Amino acid sequence: MDREKQVLFAGFGGQGVLSMGQFLTHIAMNAGKEVTWVPSYGAEMRGGTANCLVTISEEEISSPLTENPMTAIIMNRPSLDKYESRIKANGTLVINSSMVDRLPEREDLNVLQMPVNQIAAEIGNSKGANMIILGAYLEKTGLIEVEEALDYFGVVFKGKNEKVIEENKAAFMAGVEYARRQW
Amino acid sequence: MDRVLMKGNEALAEGAILAGCRGFFGYPITPSSEIAEYMARKMPKIGGVFVQAESELAAINMVYGGAATGARVMTASSGPGLSLKQEGISFIAEAELPCLIVNISRGGPGLGGIQPAQSDYFQATRGGGHGDYHTIVLAPSGSQEMMDFAIEAFELADKYRIPVMIMAEGTLGNLMEPIVMREPVLNKVDKPWAISGCQGRKPNIINTLHLGSEELENRNLHLANKYKLIQAQEKRAESYLVEDAELVVVAFGIMARIVKKAVVEARKRGIKAGLVRPITLWPFPDEDLRQAAEHARLFLSVEISMGQMIQDIQLALAGRVPVEFYGRIGFTPNPEEILQEIIRLAAREGL
Amino acid sequence: MKKVFQRPESLTEARNHYCPGCSHGIIHRLLAECMDEMNIREKTIGICPVGCSVLAYDYFNCDMLEAAHGRAPAIATAIKRLLPDRYLFTYQGDGDLASIGMAEIVHASARGEKITVIFVNNTLYGMTGGQMAPTTLLGQVTTTSPYGRKVENEGYPMKMAELLSSNEGSAYICRTAVNNPANINRTKRAIKKALQVQEKGLGFSMVEILSACPTNWGLSPVEALKWMENNMIPYYPLGEFKVKED
Ligand SMILES: Cc1ncc(C[n+]2csc(CCOP(=O)(O)OP(=O)(O)O)c2C)c(N)n1
Ligand code: SF4
Ligand SMILES: [Mg+2]
Numbered sequence: 001m002d003r004e005k006q007v008l009f010a011g012f013g014g015q016g017v018l019s020m021g022q023f024l025t026h027i028a029m030n031a032g033k034e035v036t037w038v039p040s041y042g043a044e045m046r047g048g049t050a051n052c053l054v055t056i057s058e059e060e061i062s063s064p065l066t067e068n069p070m071t072a073i074i075m076n077r078p079s080l081d082k083y084e085s086r087i088k089a090n091g092t093l094v095i096n097s098s099m100v101d102r103l104p105e106r107e108d109l110n111v112l113q114m115p116v117n118q119i120a121a122e123i124g125n126s127k128g129a130n131m132i133i134l135g136a137y138l139e140k141t142g143l144i145e146v147e148e149a150l151d152y153f154g155v156v157f158k159g160k161n162e163k164v165i166e167e168n169k170a171a172f173m174a175g176v177e178y179a180r181r182q183w
Numbered sequence: 184m185d186r187v188l189m190k191g192n193e194a195l196a197e198g199a200i201l202a203g204c205r206g207f208f209g210y211p212i213t214p215s216s217e218i219a220e221y222m223a224r225k226m227p228k229i230g231g232v233f234v235q236a237e238s239e240l241a242a243i244n245m246v247y248g249g250a251a252t253g254a255r256v257m258t259a260s261s262g263p264g265l266s267l268k269q270e271g272i273s274f275i276a277e278a279e280l281p282c283l284i285v286n287i288s289r290g291g292p293g294l295g296g297i298q299p300a301q302s303d304y305f306q307a308t309r310g311g312g313h314g315d316y317h318t319i320v321l322a323p324s325g326s327q328e329m330m331d332f333a334i335e336a337f338e339l340a341d342k343y344r345i346p347v348m349i350m351a352e353g354t355l356g357n358l359m360e361p362i363v364m365r366e367p368v369l370n371k372v373d374k375p376w377a378i379s380g381c382q383g384r385k386p387n388i389i390n391t392l393h394l395g396s397e398e399l400e401n402r403n404l405h406l407a408n409k410y411k412l413i414q415a416q417e418k419r420a421e422s423y424l425v426e427d428a429e430l431v432v433v434a435f436g437i438m439a440r441i442v443k444k445a446v447v448e449a450r451k452r453g454i455k456a457g458l459v460r461p462i463t464l465w466p467f468p469d470e471d472l473r474q475a476a477e478h479a480r481l482f483l484s485v486e487i488s489m490g491q492m493i494q495d496i497q498l499a500l501a502g503r504v505p506v507e508f509y510g511r512i513g514f515t516p517n518p519e520e521i522l523q524e525i526i527r528l529a530a531r532e533g534l
Numbered sequence: 535m536k537k538v539f540q541r542p543e544s545l546t547e548a549r550n551h552y553c554p555g556c557s558h559g560i561i562h563r564l565l566a567e568c569m570d571e572m573n574i575r576e577k578t579i580g581i582c583p584v585g586c587s588v589l590a591y592d593y594f595n596c597d598m599l600e601a602a603h604g605r606a607p608a609i610a611t612a613i614k615r616l617l618p619d620r621y622l623f624t625y626q627g628d629g630d631l632a633s634i635g636m637a638e639i640v641h642a643s644a645r646g647e648k649i650t651v652i653f654v655n656n657t658l659y660g661m662t663g664g665q666m667a668p669t670t671l672l673g674q675v676t677t678t679s680p681y682g683r684k685v686e687n688e689g690y691p692m693k694m695a696e697l698l699s700s701n702e703g704s705a706y707i708c709r710t711a712v713n714n715p716a717n718i719n720r721t722k723r724a725i726k727k728a729l730q731v732q733e734k735g736l737g738f739s740m741v742e743i744l745s746a747c748p749t750n751w752g753l754s755p756v757e758a759l760k761w762m763e764n765n766m767i768p769y770y771p772l773g774e775f776k777v778k779e780d
Pocket of ligand 2: 660
């Protein structure tokens with residue numbers, strides 16, 4: 001099932017977790033892939049975590065849900081506690097180390113850490129955390145080419161003013177740079 | 184084709200608008216409220232009517248009135264709201280008024296929860312309110328169908344003068360995926376029965392009271408004949424890998440997509456599994472099930488409930504093949520656990 | 535002379551089923567005369583309730599719809615919104631309007647729906663055999679208040695005209711009675727005024743009409759009118775409660 005990738009985004013309500021997932025869904029669709037995005041709600045919303053699951057595939061997607069995603073982008077500690085055990089064997093964990101004060105326990109996972117909040121503070125865009133980690137993740141995995149992603153910013157943020165688009169691009173690129181240097 | 188990314192709830196609302204819906208009457212309830220919110224934004228811009236009613240009772244009666252004028256109108260709700268709407272749905276069915284009723288379904292009974300569920304299946308497929316009646320019930324399984332079925336629902340509603348229900352789990356309302364936008368429906372259906380003021384004609388009456396025994400029976404016979412016609416003409420299902428299937432899984436809505444993935448995995452393991460997905464929950468596509476039963480040793484109904492559609496499957500198969508059940512509520516069964524269930528049953532049956 | 539007894543065009547030829555001395559028939563006629571005089575029959579849509587007047591769709595010679603018990607204002611709301619240049623009336627009893635349909639009437643009024651409500655208050659449920667209504671007077675005996683309505687048990691009778699007149703959306707609220715010719719004339723004037731308020735798009739309009747149900751009151755038609763005068767009018771004062779000027 002490698003032609004299909006499922007990525008879970010999880011964090012606090014205010015961390016832009018849902019929009020990060022939507023953004024990836026959008027650019028993947030524009031890149032010609034099949035995509036689905038599902039937010040969780042209800043019982044899962046309690047306990048301070050918000051999450052969404054993105055599926056990107058070369059073929060028609062049957063199930064938009066899974067118990068065991070390939071990758072998780074983890075923005076805070078409760079999300080790591082909740083989802084660590086669910087990631088597929090040999091899957092990937094991308095962790096915001098600014099908000100997670102422990103290492104994963106599993107040893108089969110590919111773990112990528114970055115101090116997202118610190119980088120956001122450095123570039124003076126405290127709301128940019130989601131874009132930073134997404135940029136780093138795409139640079140590292142090549143799920144969608146960085147150049148291609150940059151091309152679609154204008155389409156995805158259609159209707160937003162130029163400044164907002166540029167700020168988001170800058171945050172995204174800060175993540176890309178970090179991944180190039182550190183991962 | 185240009186694709187746009189849309190949430191199921193929005194795709195459904197936009198589909199309704201493309202179908203010419205110009206009246207939305209609703210009362211907020213999770214997970215259906217996005218439809219009302221979408222309509223509140225759109226209706227004033229296209230010369231339509233949006234009213235947030237004081238209750239679901241009022242909302243469905245607004246649909247009753249709106250449909251009586253001949254306009255295409257709708258409401259959307261969930262769980263407890265659908266219970267309140269049953270009074271009005273019974274009247275609308277009797278008065279034979281076309282309209283769309285949407286259930287973005289959640290778990291009950293009582294206030295239940297807001298997790299996606301299919302436990303309103305009985306309510307939807309058995310009429311739901313008082314008296315002998317049915318609504319056509321469509322179960323989409325993705326954003327594209329949320330849009331397409333909204334359009335289809337209005338067409339069917341006008342064709343048969345019947346309330347049509349779309350039942351979709353909360354997941355589908357929230358699920359975002361690419362869809363192809365449809366063209367607006369332009370042809371207008373002639374509705375000489377509508378009430379609009381009797382200028383130049385005899386007054387029209389829309390009425391559900393039939394005090395005389397004969398009159399009452401005739402009305403019911405008339406409706407029963409209509410339902411028979413719909414059963415003969417409108418059953419719909421999608422079958423997948425059933426030609427040689429020894430284990431046929433039946434699931435609808437979002438559940439059917441999840442099951443499909445499990446069926447593909449089961450095939451990789453040498454288990455001859457197949458899937459039948461009822462698209463019309465009423466009329467129930469029993470012939471598709473009988474066809475799929477050709478080589479089947481076992482059926483499995485997978486539902487987000489404690490087991491409701493299984494009764495229709497058993498009725499359709501009339502004892503020819505045993506039917507097992509797998510269901511949860513509060514959780515949506517995931518592909519991995521359904522695969523395990525298929526493997527377990529296949530091993531037990533020696534498939 | 536001939537003109538006085540002529541059937542208004544807005545009534546059908548059907549013979550009504552109301553009991554002798556029942557006020558429903560008079561009220562139908564008053565409403566129909568107003569429709570004739572305003573020449574709006576062909577632009578009027580009426581909603582009849584569940585109650586003794588459930589068959590009103592057979593009596594009014596215009597487009598009619600029969601509602602579920604209490605829901606007429608919701609139905610009228612949708613029709614008026616979709617067809618704003620038509621005249622909408624609901625015709626409702628006190629059980630229909632003040633009990634099961636309380637939410638629908640209050641909110642139609644609060645929203646200022648441009649509809650006219652003919653509210654027939656006969657202090658009980660006529661159709662189902664004379665049970666207590668929210669409008670049943672204190673001490674009044676009905677089949678479900680066999681010892682007389684008591685404050686401890688059933689609370690106070692509801693004054694719908696007063697209640698609805700407090701809503702901003704209400705443009706015209708009036709209470710009349712049909713116990714004598716003068717009051718009958720006043721009732722007709724009130725109905726016409728209500729329809730005119732609707733015509734001008736000023737908001738919600740309602741005429742509450744104190745009515746007789748000799749059958750369930752256990753009185754002769756003449757005694758019933760006396761009873762209305764002696765018991766109902768003192769508790770339910772007549773007059774205009776809300777008149778929004780254009
Ligand atoms: C939901 C529902 N509950 C109860 C009834 C039974 N019912 C019919 S008429 C009526 C009361 C009508 O009283 P009112 O509105 O005062 O009208 P009247 O007959 O006095 O003119 C009732 C309770 C019904 N038809 N529907
Ligand atoms: S029961 Fe009362 S309200 Fe009903 S028709 Fe007879 S008199 Fe009129
Ligand atoms: Mg009454």
